[in-house]
Amino acid sequence: MDENRADETARGTGTQTGEARAGCDVVEVSASLTAFGTSPTRARAVVVIQGTGRRAARALAALGACWALALVSVFVPVAHFVLVPAFTVAGVVVAGLRLREDRRLVGVSGTCPRCGTEQEFEAGGRFEDSRTLDCPRCHQLLRLIAEPPSEHLPGPPRPDRGRA
């Protein structure tokens, strides 16, 4: 009978603060899965919110790894003409990508709108508010769309509290 209150509490913990802490926060985001010609199903996306320190550390790690490979490639005959500049540039590119990963998608659970299988989806990389996924069962290309936080919506979220 306290389901409503529990729901409110669960939603209250999912608030997103603008200034992220130095570490990283894992939040669950309500989302929907859509496929061409089907009605959308509900899904939950697990997103890691990475602060500046966390992003900088991951970027530096990528830069260090690539530049270490570039350094080793110096000693490879002939191929070093290609490998050294390639690893040097790759380090900068990957570091730049990681610096921008303020919201990193780590997992999605939901029901495929095409084949109806409830499952966990493989996911990774930056997550703004939508991205494509591949259903491992039916290999349908799905689109994951994050639902906006409820506090941004002006109207009441649900009308089912009539008993007062």
Ligand SMILES: [Zn+2]
């Ligand atoms: Zn499927």
